[in-house]
Amino acid sequence: MIYHFIDNYGTFRVNNPYKISYLYFPLTNKDGTLLSSISPNLAGDIKKDNDRFLTPPATVEDIKNNPLCRRDFFIRTKDGIVYQASKPFPQEYLECGFLYHKLVKENELFSLEILNFIPFDLDAEVMWIKIRGKKKIKITPTSFLPLYGRGEKSLRDHRHVTSLLNRVELKRYGIILKPTMIFDERKHRENTTLYFAFAHHKSLPPLGQFPTLLTFCGEEGNLEKPQAVYRNLKPFKRKQKNFDGKESCAAFRFRELTIRKGEEVNFFVIMGIAEDKQYMYEVFNKLNSQKKIKLYLEKTKSYWQKHLSSLRFDFKNKLFNNWLLWVYFQPTLRKLWGCSFLPHFDYGKGGRGWRDLWQDILSLILRGEKNIDKLILNNLKGIRIDGSNATIITREGKFISDRNRISRVWTDHGVWPLLAIELYLNYSENWNLLFKKIPYFRDHQLKRAKEIDLKFKEGDFFLRTKRNKIYKGTVLEHLLVQNLVQFFNVGDHNILKLENADWNDGLDCAPDKGESVPFYCMYGYNLKRLGNILEEIAKRRKEVELLKEITFLLDRLNHPIDYNNANRKREILSHYLEKTKYKVSGKKVRIETSLLARDLKEKGEWIYNYIRKKEWLKEGFFNGYYDNRGRRVEGKREEKVRLLLQSQVFPIISGVATSNQIKKIITSVNRYLKDKKLGGLHLNTNFEAPYLELGRAFGFSYGDKENGAFFNHMVVLFAYGLYKRGFIEEGFKTLHSIYKMSTSKFSKIYPMIPEYFNLEGRGLYFYLTGSASWYIYTIFEEVMGINFFQGDLLLQPKLTNSNFFKNSIEMELKFQERKIKIIYQKTNTKKFYNPKQVIINGHPKKLKGEIVKIPKEVILSLPPSNVCMVKLLLG
The missing domain is CATH 2.60.420.10 (Maltose phosphorylase, domain 3)
Known part of the structure; x- marks a missing residue:
């Protein structure tokens, strides 16, 4: 473990953090309208979204190796020696809390403290530099911040051309960068966004500035040795013509001053993004003195501590309590960040994924948050009438089909909403939620992305009736559509089609013949749970109202079919998808609630019995998948065992696995997936070759990402399932393995659960993982x-x-x-x-x-x- 806690409020310290690579910490405000990452060498980036970066976008390698992604502060002494805040000092430590990042460094001349935070209700990051003299010294201070001022895509697409759009405005206290336009070859647009940085010392402005990278670095220099600092060049106070159309920076020169022994001096840099000058100056006026900034820092700390206070655990152990506090905070970070904008998450483009929405609701319910019903209703608007859904939510109730504009469907997505909604119903008693009416999502994708509507024109993205009216169905109807469609959506082995992937995004190469056993288990579970909910509703409502076309999927009401006949199931689904392809009738029918419940439970029970009979292997575990050639994936092949953890987890959670089967699964998992050195569970055994008939995962190095990593989301779900089914000791060991790996000397991370640990036990992909929600949920509900x-x-x-x-x-x-x-x-x-x-x-x-x-x-x-x-x- 690289850190130690210094109080009972989650504050931790890391000694000599420069000795650990790839560390980063998130900073944001209460609404997530400004997002920063910062590392012990002050690297990272500052942005509002994927189109508005104040500083250059930073990947995990950039924070270690790219000086253009660093905030910095240079201290030049009278004899020409330069000290750089981003470089290691003989003594230093890092302190982090909710939600600030502070570096404390010392040498023989002075101590240096650099504190960064985002005020809880402002779109600006504050950098507070404090210097305390150990001896009498004369210094010339210079701060530095690279200014990027455009979208992520311009990093490689027209990087120089987009810099030609830059226009800077030099102000007494700082600099404003406002590019003339947003460069987009599809349609160029006028830019309205302001990227700014201001600075002050004793509430006085800087002496001047160097507003471009070239004026700061000089022809012969670079960011490691900028000539503006090393040659003590005179700063600019007025704009020069050649400042436009260049890569910009906020490099502020402060007045030369003498620091005596024991004396302290403070400098402040305020950096942010605004859409109008009025807001920008309002921000600066709230932060234009040391007193105001100190007050805002305390308000920000208090805000986050209050935010965390609604749910508290006390296991009477300082380390575990504080670690758990950070885990509890992770779902908040994911709600604000989505799965993007931290250095490991360089594939994200903003917004939250479908699973994220529902997993995060679990922790919001436990926290006692208000207006969760509104959140649920907004999320459900992303469901299509074919049972699929938009994959990214950009803001409440606003969806896009896919972050990469690819027409595809994840087969597991229909599982997650019911799990969260059922918890909400039991927590709130708000059963009326099930009968609230909301629209369906409609875009160019038809029939679960098997067809494309080339005539579709982007508009309000609502499904309409044949009379062109927006169609609205109840929450209950949306849930039924998601789960009924998937009952009939089967492959040649009468198992749920894998489509373009399931929970394991790495299983993305079997769209034709791939099948997913684990999530057919979960749809069986959902159908039975919906049946139970309907039995409860039947006590108050004898009938429920549904869209007429949905009755095609309710065969038990009129014309029961043989569920063992996969072709017949596909025919029914094909008929339904064709009838709802472009529009729906809008006609409603009333169905007896108890009969609807029976139909669903019979379907769920059939899935349970079928999988127990067909997919249990003699090796002592379930087969989970069929590949794109229709071959069974798991089991023994050429004396090697293939086993995936998720193939066992969901049969356990759903109840498909019997108690006797669970005992054998535990034995198999411990034998084939448990790491003898680190104690954690691998996501899968080593297939030892790429597997393009199943997915990209097997092209990754074994022990990373979805190919055999200690993938915490599935490990915590395994623990949850074991607890849920009464295997308490095994559940504890599994859950505890995550804590042990997170706090081991090998993990090299701050307190949190990362997305996964690699073969060395190192944690990767910090903070933004659904495993944190499930960890807290498992502690709460099961432990x-x-x-x-x-x-x-x-x-x-x-x-x-x-x-x-x-x-x-x-x-x-x-x-x-x-x-x-x-x-x-x-x-x-x-x-x-x-x-x-x-x-x-x-x-x-x-x-x-x-x-x-x-x-x-x-x-x-x-x-x-x-x-x-x-x-x-x-x-």
């Missing part, structure tokens, strides 16, 4: 055993002695607009624990079975300002 049902709070902890660092575990959550504090206290030492006594608000209550129920009325009987105290004694 701590906290569930919601019709307004009541249910407790059924699955704690082992290994979960306890001391004798108790505490947590705080929000439910029914009340704060609830839960204490689990063990009364003895055992391998597993069961409830022995429950005390609610100081009053002992009688236990009834292993599930402790805190009724809604008990919680609501307390004033909103009071804390509901629940203590559960375990033995």
Whole structure:
């Protein structure tokens, strides 16, 4: 572990961070309208989105090797020696907290502190440079920030040509870059965006500046040795004609000054992006003094701490508690960032992916956030009538088909919404949500991307009726479409078509004959869960209303078919897709709720029985896939075993795997996927060759990404499934392996769960991973055993002695607009624990079975300002 925590609020330090490569830290505000990354050498980038970068876009190699991606501060002494803030000092440490980044460096002459943060409600990053003298020295300070001022694509496409558009405006306190236009050969547009940087010392402006890279570096110099600094060149105070059309920078020269021993001087650089000058100057006026910046820093720290306070875990261990706090924060970062804009995530172009939307809702529900119903409704607007969906959401309710404009479909996408919505229903009791009416998404993709509508014109992207009216269906109808379509969408082996990939994006080369067993399991699970929901609805509604065309998929209502006949299933789906291809009738039919429930449950049960019979292998695990030649992927081939972790995880979560099969799966996973040195679980065994009939994953080096890495999302889902099915000890070991790898000396990361660990145990792809949502969800629902049902709070902890660092575990959550504090206290030492006594608000209550129920009325009987105290004694 490279860091240590210095308090109980997540603040950590790293000594000599320059000794570790590829570190980076995120900075943003509460709305994610400015996004920065920063590393211990001050590298990274600052942007609003993929089209508006203040500084050059930075990949993970850039933060280590590219000086053009660094913020910097140069200190030139009277005798000509230059000290550079981005370079290592004899002594230094890094301190990070919610949400700031501070470097503290020392040499024999002075100590240097560089603190960066984004104020919680402003679109600007602040860089605070503090110098404290150890001896009397005379210095000339110069700050540096590269200015890019355009979109990511211009990095390689017309880099020089787009620099010709640059126009700079020199101001007393700084510089404004406003390119004349946005260069796009499809249609050039006027640019309205302002890229700015201002600076001050004692609220006074800099002495002058060097507004282009050439004026700063000089003909003979470079960013490692800029002539403006090393030759102490005179800065510019007025704009010169030759400043336009050049690569720009914000390089501010401050006045020469003398620092005495023990004296402290402070410099501030404010850098940001704005759409109008009024806002830009408002930002500067809020940050134009040391006092104002110090106040904003404290407000920003307080904002993030308050944001984190709605759900708290206390395992009585400083390291685990603080690490868990950062994991809990990760879904917030992913909500704000999407899967883009940090140095590893250089493939992203902004927005969040479909799975991200629903996984992040899990943690938002647990946090007690408001307006989740609105979020759910907006997300569901991305569903097409063919059961597929737009893959990227750019903002609430606004979707695009695909980040790379490729017509494709992920076969797993229909699984995720129901998992989140069912949790919300149990948490909120808002069953009316299921009957809210919303439109469907409509674009050029038809019949699950098998056909393209060449006549489609971009408009509002809503599905319409034959009378050209926007069609709206209920939330329930949207969920039914997603899951019913996939029941019939089968390949030659009567298993769900893999289409262009499933959860494993690396399985993207089997669109014709590929099939996915794990997600057919999950659609079976969803169909049964929807059946249960409908049985609950039937108590209040005898009938539900659906689009007429959907009845084609409800064969059990009128003309039952043989589900063992894959061709017949495909015929039904083909008929439905043809009828809904361009528009729908708009006609509604009323269906008896109990009959609809029965239809769904029969379909789900068929999937369970079929997969148990057809896909269980004699080697002791499930086959998960068929490749593009229709061949079974997993099992024993030429004395080598092929096994993928996700092929076992989803049969376990769904309930397809029997208890006896789970025991054999655990044995197989430990034998073939568990790493003896690092203790983690590989995503798959080594196939030892590219596999272009299945996917790109097998072209990656083994141990990276989707080819055998310790891929945390699937590892935590494996732990979740094991807990869910009652394999508590194995669930704990699996979940704990992520914590052990995250905090090991090999991981070389800050506190978090990365997307994956490689063969060396190094963590890669920081912060923006769905595994964090599922880790917190697993701790909450399975380990701590906290569930919601019709307004009541249910407790059924699955704690082992290994979960306890001391004798108790505490947590705080929000439910029914009340704060609830839960204490689990063990009364003895055992391998597993069961409830022995429950005390609610100081009053002992009688236990009834292993599930402790805190009724809604008990919680609501307390004033909103009071804390509901629940203590559960375990033995």
